[in-house]
Amino acid sequence: MSGIRSVARGTGSYLPERVLSNAELASRMDTSDDWIVQRTGIRQRHIAAEGEFTSHLAIKAAQRALDASGLTAADIDLIILGTATPDQTFPATSVTVQAELGITRGAAFDVQAVCSGFVFALATADAYLKTGAFKRALVIGAETFSRILDWEDRGTCVLFGDGAGALVLEGVDAATAGDSGLLTSHLRSDGRHRAKLYVDGGPSTTGTAGHLRMEGKEVFKHAVGMITDVIEDAFAATGESAASIDWFVPHQANRRIIDASALKLGIAPEKVVTTVDLHGNTSAASIPLALDVAVRDGRITKGDLVLLEAMGGGFTWGSALIRW
Numbered sequence: 001m002s003g004i005r006s007v008a009r010g011t012g013s014y015l016p017e018r019v020l021s022n023a024e025l026a027s028r029m030d031t032s033d034d035w036i037v038q039r040t041g042i043r044q045r046h047i048a049a050e051g052e053f054t055s056h057l058a059i060k061a062a063q064r065a066l067d068a069s070g071l072t073a074a075d076i077d078l079i080i081l082g083t084a085t086p087d088q089t090f091p092a093t094s095v096t097v098q099a100e101l102g103i104t105r106g107a108a109f110d111v112q113a114v115c116s117g118f119v120f121a122l123a124t125a126d127a128y129l130k131t132g133a134f135k136r137a138l139v140i141g142a143e144t145f146s147r148i149l150d151w152e153d154r155g156t157c158v159l160f161g162d163g164a165g166a167l168v169l170e171g172v173d174a175a176t177a178g179d180s181g182l183l184t185s186h187l188r189s190d191g192r193h194r195a196k197l198y199v200d201g202g203p204s205t206t207g208t209a210g211h212l213r214m215e216g217k218e219v220f221k222h223a224v225g226m227i228t229d230v231i232e233d234a235f236a237a238t239g240e241s242a243a244s245i246d247w248f249v250p251h252q253a254n255r256r257i258i259d260a261s262a263l264k265l266g267i268a269p270e271k272v273v274t275t276v277d278l279h280g281n282t283s284a285a286s287i288p289l290a291l292d293v294a295v296r297d298g299r300i301t302k303g304d305l306v307l308l309e310a311m312g313g314g315f316t317w318g319s320a321l322i323r324w
């Protein structure tokens, strides 16, 4: 292995201005604040304005992450953006982010692992930084799921929201990095589950963007086992444990999945960062959004051991451990 470690330099996030509360949803369809809160923990979500695209959210989050890291766009030579709701079928949304930030060198590409998109993007950036091929990466999760929801389907449309989060990662010589940096990441997919959570359209099938479809109970049934397995892999690879982590920043799909996963792993509730109540499920954006909240409110500080996990359509799932 090379002597390079990927060190977190700064986080940023952006949420569209428009807030859609459970009460407003209940005024439009047969649902209630009680039902949504009890089943999911979600109280509100943000919805992108007309003409506000995934790239717009991503650019704002990326700029805030750059500002927080003390770096400028000119320092970045790699952009990896996790999204399942790109502006267009192509080009990749990341190249729009790249151009709008004024970056003309290096590479930019999107990864598609739905709700696991940020963890997949992070692991990919880490692998590239470790080769020395790139020096500083913007790792972004950005989504406008409101555009692919069936607003007539109360079983799915109440669950999701729009937003973006970003992390600046720098490849640093291990001798300088000390013990900080990404310690391990573990990615998994199993396409046999692909029909449990999918979009019923696409360029090669219907020629339309399609709408999200989900067998909610099936997703729930698999989620906790898959999440905890891949976290156990991260613990086994590093010798860390539920007791040694400082913060657990899970994908924010559903309060019940988060709580059940933390309980099964023995992670204390006060170590769990939760934003699903205010953001809903923002898919690939949920982890970097939650990270940014916990960094900015002073919970995550230098030296902390931060555990990330995600699970989503495919199914895809993964974990990462970062020494901040």
Ligand code: ACO
Residues within 6 Å of the ligand: 030, 031, 032, 035, 036, 039, 040, 115, 154, 155, 156, 158, 159, 197, 214, 215, 216, 217, 218, 219, 220, 223, 251, 252, 253, 254, 281, 311, 312, 313
């Ligand atoms: N408001 C009121 N009632 C509703 C709503 C709603 N928004 N949606 C469904 N219902 C009704 C159903 O019609 C059903 O009524 P019925 O008994 O008369 O038929 C009843 O509530 C129970 O429906 P279920 O689908 O069985 O509800 P369940 O308890 O399974 O909860 C939920 C649904 C919340 C989606 C749950 O299955 C879940 O959390 N699944 C995980 C899905 C998830 O988090 N996906 C995110 C994407 S994947 C990821 O990011 C990990």
